[in-house]
Structures are given as structure tokens and as C-alpha cells.
Amino acid sequence: MNIDKPKTRIVEIEPVTRVEGHGKVTIHLDDDNNVAEARLHIVEFRGFERFIRGRLLWEAPVIVQRLCGICPVSHHIAAAKAMDVIVGADVLPPTAEKMRRLMHYGQVMQSNVLHFFHLSSPDLLFGFDAPRGKRNIFNVIKEFPDLAKQGVLMRKYGQEVILHTAGKKIHGTGAIPGGINKNLSLQERDLLLQDIEQMKVWAKGAVDVAKRYTLEHLSQVEQFANFNSSHLSLVREDGALDLYHGGLRATDAAGNIIFDHVNYQDFNDYIMEEVRPWSYMKFPFIKSRGALDGWYRVGPLSRLNNVAFIDTPMANAEHKEFRALTHNKPNHMSLAYHWARMIEVLHCVEKIHELLLDPDLQGADLRVTGERREEGVGVIEAPRGSLFHHYKVDKNDQITYCNLIVSTTHNNNGMNRAVTDVAKKYLSGKKRITEGMLNHVEVAVRAYDPCLSCATHALGQMPLTVELFDADGTLVHSNSQHMGQGIPPD
Amino acid sequence: MKRKKRIATVSLAGCFGCHMSLLDMDEHILELMELAEFDRSPLTDFKTFSRRCDIGVIEGGCCNEENVHTLQEFRKHCDVLVAVGQCAIMGGLPVMRNAIMHSEDPLRECLEEAYSSSAKVYNPNNQIPNDAALPLLLDKVYTCAEVVKIDYQIPGCPPTGEVLWATLAALIKGEPAPQEYHMIKYD
Numbered sequence: 001m002n003i004d005k006p007k008t009r010i011v012e013i014e015p016v017t018r019v020e021g022h023g024k025v026t027i028h029l030d031d032d033n034n035v036a037e038a039r040l041h042i043v044e045f046r047g048f049e050r051f052i053r054g055r056l057l058w059e060a061p062v063i064v065q066r067l068c069g070i071c072p073v074s075h076h077i078a079a080a081k082a083m084d085v086i087v088g089a090d091v092l093p094p095t096a097e098k099m100r101r102l103m104h105y106g107q108v109m110q111s112n113v114l115h116f117f118h119l120s121s122p123d124l125l126f127g128f129d130a131p132r133g134k135r136n137i138f139n140v141i142k143e144f145p146d147l148a149k150q151g152v153l154m155r156k157y158g159q160e161v162i163l164h165t166a167g168k169k170i171h172g173t174g175a176i177p178g179g180i181n182k183n184l185s186l187q188e189r190d191l192l193l194q195d196i197e198q199m200k201v202w203a204k205g206a207v208d209v210a211k212r213y214t215l216e217h218l219s220q221v222e223q224f225a226n227f228n229s230s231h232l233s234l235v236r237e238d239g240a241l242d243l244y245h246g247g248l249r250a251t252d253a254a255g256n257i258i259f260d261h262v263n264y265q266d267f268n269d270y271i272m273e274e275v276r277p278w279s280y281m282k283f284p285f286i287k288s289r290g291a292l293d294g295w296y297r298v299g300p301l302s303r304l305n306n307v308a309f310i311d312t313p314m315a316n317a318e319h320k321e322f323r324a325l326t327h328n329k330p331n332h333m334s335l336a337y338h339w340a341r342m343i344e345v346l347h348c349v350e351k352i353h354e355l356l357l358d359p360d361l362q363g364a365d366l367r368v369t370g371e372r373r374e375e376g377v378g379v380i381e382a383p384r385g386s387l388f389h390h391y392k393v394d395k396n397d398q399i400t401y402c403n404l405i406v407s408t409t410h411n412n413n414g415m416n417r418a419v420t421d422v423a424k425k426y427l428s429g430k431k432r433i434t435e436g437m438l439n440h441v442e443v444a445v446r447a448y449d450p451c452l453s454c455a456t457h458a459l460g461q462m463p464l465t466v467e468l469f470d471a472d473g474t475l476v477h478s479n480s481q482h483m484g485q486g487i488p489p490d
Numbered sequence: 491m492k493r494k495k496r497i498a499t500v501s502l503a504g505c506f507g508c509h510m511s512l513l514d515m516d517e518h519i520l521e522l523m524e525l526a527e528f529d530r531s532p533l534t535d536f537k538t539f540s541r542r543c544d545i546g547v548i549e550g551g552c553c554n555e556e557n558v559h560t561l562q563e564f565r566k567h568c569d570v571l572v573a574v575g576q577c578a579i580m581g582g583l584p585v586m587r588n589a590i591m592h593s594e595d596p597l598r599e600c601l602e603e604a605y606s607s608s609a610k611v612y613n614p615n616n617q618i619p620n621d622a623a624l625p626l627l628l629d630k631v632y633t634c635a636e637v638v639k640i641d642y643q644i645p646g647c648p649p650t651g652e653v654l655w656a657t658l659a660a661l662i663k664g665e666p667a668p669q670e671y672h673m674i675k676y677d
């Protein structure tokens with residue numbers, strides 16, 4: 001096609017499946033079939049930041065969650081936290097903050113469980129190159145019915161917590177600027193308490209499954225998209241894991257602090273986003289380190305690297321073991337995200353239990369307001385990592401500015417490294433690329449539990465696709481369009 | 491034994507919430523597995539249709555050319571098409587971009603808002619993403635029924651897991667999707 005261009009071929013995986021939302025991977029091969037580069041593209045764009053302008057401030061928490069049906073509560077609460085700042089609610093009544101926390105722990109629990117059991121477990125249970133038709137939750141149900149049922153019921157429990165705090169399992173309305181619109185009745189509390197012990201047992205079991213997988217496959221896990229990076233997350237003042245609130249901490253690849261306990265109202269002084277022409281998803285970086293070296297990762301792995309301890313006993317014991325694997329140095333293995341994710345599920349279950357026993361949840365003081373401001377930032381540790389919402393509002397309550405940096409966007413660079421790393425390892429120099437090889441690339445993407453729906457907020461949608469181009473830039477193989485022809489069926 | 495019904499699902503310009511709600515049928519999933527199997531779907535690794543399907547479940551409307559193409563594929567390969575949720579039926583959140591007031595070119599405004607170089611965005615060439623790997627955005631967001639014939643519309647944002655289960659259970663038996671009063675909720 002373009003004669004001046006060095007010869008490359010491109011392989012496509014499209015759409016990437018068993019991830020939430022829509023994305024595509026292209027793998028660029030040189031003349032000798034070596035992988036030069038691989039890219040994860042976000043192929044949809046929505047334009048949220050523009051069309052939210054003019055809407056009223058109280059609408060934001062309700063509208064914005066429609067960007068993402070997997071972690072709606074995260075957007076719901078992040079927007080509400082930003083609006084708290086704007087309506088001057090600097091300290092929420094205990095009932096309000098605890099109801100929001102309860103909702104959030106329910107959310108992280110269900111989302112992490114969904115990712116592990118419904119989406120990723122087929123890779124771990126059947127192998128990365130198991131027949132395509134086998135790699136899905138329905139087969140897990142068939143072959144590991146007990147495990148699958150636990151996953152289904154744990155997710156259900158998380159969704160029930162959301163139902164009783166937000167009024168609906170998906171896209172509820174609990175959090176409002178300055179507080180919450182309902183408390184938890186004793187009846188609802190007792191209902192949720194009924195299954196909590198069972199949930200603890202299963203959550204511990206899930207940690208064991210993920211841990212065992214990691215340790216039994218350690219040589220592979222250490223080889224698979226294991227690369228140095230910085231890590232970003234909120235931490236509590238005392239260094240504990242806190243998924244709802246805290247200051248921003250960034251550490252470098254060796255675990256040294258880059259910045260710490262930063263008030264997230266000032267995040268723009270620390271983080272900037274880069275635009276690249278081949279993805280609708282931007283590439284954030286730490287300003288002081290520049291666009292090239294300033295990239296970082298977020299999410300369960302980063303959180304467990306960044307925090308000093310976890311304030312619930314069972315999860316804390318697991319955290320210690322997790323850190324011991326890398327001698328308390330940062331763990332950079334992409335596949336270790338799974339283990340970290342399950343430790344967080346256990347933490348959430350313990351937190352939910354603690355909160356359910358707290359009489360503050362039956363309080364009647366639900367909302368405060370104070371001195372009005374024009375601008376506010378809300379940050380929360382969503383299931384997939386730090387989620388930033390930034391709004392400006394005029395005196396008529398109309399939103400005049402909005403910027404979101406969603407968890408998956410923070411991981412944009414990390415996922416692209418992971419994809420390139422795995423593609424180089426498993427595809428380089430191969431004459432024939434099999435579907436199983438391509439699934440390795442998807443496994444790397446899946447480790448990050450990317451929420452491609454969220455990532456589309458700028459305007460699009462993204463199933464994951466892998467494309468293979470030849471040295472002339474001709475599309476040789478696409479996982480989506482040409483799957484039937486290019487690659488023999490299983 | 492009777493052949494299991496085949497179901498295909500897709501998320502177009504939606505938030506995936508309708509798919510999540512499908513999973514909110516919880517234990518009914520086990521029952522569903524007795525009656526049906528999933529073909530092309532983000533929940534499986536079938537990226538194209540492996541065979542003709544009985545039921546196609548569509549989440550989301552169309553915001554780019556790829557969405558249109560996928561929706562047409564679904565029409566071609568499925569006997570019955572069910573549009574679930576506000577996005578598929580009325581455009582939902584993404585359709586808000588069609589209605590930006592006082593704007594001649596809403597899409598351009600959306601893109602500029604997101605990507606233009608500024609103190610917060612590092613974009614030295616001031617380039618809006620335009621790589622060939624990215625599907626073309628449509629001028630407007632379109633509902634599913636504007637693009638192909640849709641057999642059933644199940645409202646809700648999202649419809650609950652129970653409603654989706656009742657719908658699939660009926661269609662699997664070859665009955666029309668139930669449209670009872672309490673099931674028709676627009677939130």
C-alpha cells in the first residue's frame with residue numbers, strides 16, 4: 001500500500017471478548033513475522049464531557065453512571081463526591097457516608113467477582129488455548145458447577161447490597177449531592193446479615209483459588225506481561241487500604257514514593273492526559289515525569305502495592321502473603337491482578353459485615369449543605385482503580401465543565417505494554433498464528449479487567465479486536481471478521 | 491432431545507448494563523443453560539456467528555459504522571431480534587449528543603471538548619483520533635429500529651434480570667415476549 005513505509009503486517013483481534021465493553025487489538029508484524037508493536041484501541045466515543053454541559057448538578061450522579069453498567073455505583077459516587085464539594089458538604093453525616101460506603105463495597109465485590117468468575121475463570125480453568133467454544137462461563141457452570149454457583153451467588157449478594165442502598169441493582173439513585181436519599185431499614189439489614197457468614201467462607205475460598213493459580217503457575221505468571229511501572233491509588237491517612245476516600249499516592253517501580261497524600265482537588269497539578277491518534281482513550285501520565293516515563297498503573301494490584309496494610313483481619317493476612325511473594329517490593333505481574341482482586345473481595349465482605357452491625361445505618365440525618373463552591377473533584381477507588389470526576393457548576397446549578405479520568409484510562413499505557421509484551425512472546429516469528437495464541441493477548445488485556453464502556457465516555461464503545469497486518473499494511477487476519485476463514489474452527 | 495435454542499447477544503452503543511442485568515437473573519442462568527446455548531456474544535469467545543441463531547439480544551443503539559454493520563449482521567443471522575433497554579430503543583445516554591443546543595456540528599464539539607490541546611491535555615499536534623483502526627463515527631446516534639426491523643422492545647435502563655429472564659423463557663418456548671403492565675418500566 002504505502003511503499004515508503006517499512007513493511008509490517010497487522011493482525012486484528014476484534015472484538016476482544018469477555019471484557020466489559022468494546023475494544024480491539026492490532027498487532028504489527030515486520031517482514032520476519034516478528035512483532036514490532038501491539039495496540040489496544042478504544043473504538044467508541046460518546047462525547048459525555050460536552051453534552052453534560054447545561055445539565056443540572058443533581059442530575060450528574062444519575063446520568064453519568066449510564067456510561068458504565070458494570071461499575072455504575074463508582075461513577076454514581078464519584079460524581080456525588082464532586083458535587084458534595086460544590087454544595088459545601090465537607091463532612092457528611094455518618095449515616096450518609098456509611099450508606100455510600102456500604103453501596104461501594106457491594107459494588108466492588110460484585111464487579112470483582114463478575115470479572116473473576118464470569119469472564120476470566122475460563123482462561124484459568126481450561127487454559128489460555130483451550131478450544132474457543134469452551135472458554136466461557138457457561139462451560140464453567142457445566143464442568144465446575146459448585147465453583148460457578150458460588151460466583152453467581154456472590155455476585156448476587158453484592159447486587160443485593162446495591163439494591164438496598166441505591167434502590168436498584170443497576171443505575172440506582174442512592175447518593176445525592178451532600179448525602180444519601182435513604183437509610184437501611186432493620187428488615188433490610190437482617191436480610192443482608194443472613195448470608196454474610198457464607199459470603200466470607202466463599203470469599204476466602206475465592207482468594208485461595210486465585211492464590212493457588214498464581215503459585216502453581218508462577219513461572220508462567222512471572223513471564224507473562226510482568227514489567228516495571230509506577231502505581232497510583234488513594235490511601236488512607238495511616239496508609240491503610242481505603243476504597244472510598246483518601247489522598248493520592250504514587251510510587252515508582254522500586255516502591256519509592258513519587259508523591260503522597262495529595263489532596264485530589266489538586267490532581268491537575270500532578271496528572272496530565274496525552275492524546276494519541278489511534279485510540280479514543282487518552283494516555284494519562286505523572287506530570288513531573290513527563291509523557292514518556294510518567295505512565296503508571298492503577299487497580300487492585302497497584303492498591304495492594306501502595307498500601308501499608310488492610311484494616312480487616314482476614315484480608316490483611318492475605319495481603320501480607322501477597323506482599324511476601326515479591327519480598328515486599330512492588331509486584332508488577334499482570335496476572336497477579338486476579339489474586340489482588342480476590343483479596344479485595346474478601347476485604348469488601350468483611351467491611352460489609354462491619355457496617356451492617358453499625359447502628360448509624362439506621363440514622364435519620366441524611367444530608368448536609370454548606371458554603372457553595374464553583375468547582376469540585378470527586379475521586380474513588382473503583383473496582384478497576386482510581387476514578388476521577390471533575391466538574392464546574394454555575395450559579396444556576398448548570399454544569400459548565402466536566403472531565404472524567406476513568407480507571408481503565410489510567411491503565412491505558414499498562415494494557416498496551418501488556419499486549420505488546422505477550423504478543424512478542426507468543427506470536428513473534430510464527431508463520432501461522434492460531435486462535436489460541438491470540439487468546440493469550442486477550443488474557444493479558446483481561447487481567448486489567450478493562451471497562452471499555454467507561455473508557456468510551458469520550459464518545460464511543462469498544463469490543464476488543466485483534467488485527468494482523470502484513471508488511472504492506474494489508475490486513476492479513478482479523479479475529480472478528482475473518483475468524484471463520486483465517487483460522488480453522490476448533 | 492429437542493435442539494437447544496441458540497441465543498446471540500451484543501452491546502452496541504450501550505453501557506453494558508443490560509448485559510449485566512441479563513446476569514442478574516442469577517440462578518435462572520442454570521435453568522437457561524438447560525434450554526439454550528450462547529453463540530456470538532461478549533460473554534463467549536465467538537466473535538462472529540458460528541451458526542444461525544433463534545434469538546438475538548441487542549443492547550445499545552448505533553453511534554458508529556461498525557454498530558450499524560453489526561446490527562445488520564444480527565438481523566441477517568437471527569430469527570427474532572429483541573432490543574433491550576433505553577439505548578437500543580431510544581438512544582439512551584449516547585443520544586444526548588444529538589441534542590446539543592445551539593450547535594451546528596455536535597459531533598465536532600464533542601471531539602474538540604475531549605481531545606483539544608489544553609493545560610490538561612497533552613496533544614502537541616492538536617490531532618483528533620482518526621486512525622484507520624477506529625470505525626467512523628456517525629453524524630448522529632440512531633436507534634436500532636431506525637436501522638433494521640426489530641421484533642420486540644423491552645424498555646428499562648436496564649430492564650431487570652427477572653424481566654429479561656421472563657422474556658427469554660417465553661421466546662425459547664416459542665411464545666411472544668410477555669408485555670405485562672408491571673414489566674414496562676422506563677427506568
Ligand code: SF4
Binds near residue numbers: 549647648
Ligand atoms: S439501557 Fe441503560 S443499562 Fe442498558 S445499555 Fe443503555 S444505559 Fe446501559
